[in-house]
Amino acid sequence: MPKRITVTIEVPDDFESFDDLEQFVQLTGQQVKRKLCGQLGSEMAQRAPTGCCPKCESPNMVGHGSTTRTMKTIFGDVELPHPRQRCKECRHTFFV
Numbered sequence: 001m002p003k004r005i006t007v008t009i010e011v012p013d014d015f016e017s018f019d020d021l022e023q024f025v026q027l028t029g030q031q032v033k034r035k036l037c038g039q040l041g042s043e044m045a046q047r048a049p050t051g052c053c054p055k056c057e058s059p060n061m062v063g064h065g066s067t068t069r070t071m072k073t074i075f076g077d078v079e080l081p082h083p084r085q086r087c088k089e090c091r092h093t094f095f096v
């Protein structure tokens, strides 16, 4: 089911020129794109299939923390979570 994401943007009310306004819209648009990409990318990472242990091929996995990684996008760098899992059989840990 599609979801709705609301973005609130604080907009100055004292642009001195249309060029200033245009620059603000450009920068804000890029920020919104990165934020949306980060939010949706984070949700996608959380839904990532667990698969099997790359060492012993057991499907018996458990979450084992997360780090972040920087993804290069067409609108700039976006920080995304990089979840890690641990195999309950051989205790091998690996990034998903």
Ligand SMILES: [Zn+2]
Residues within 6 Å of the ligand: 053, 054, 055, 056, 057, 058, 087, 088, 089, 090, 091, 092
């Ligand atoms: Zn294993």
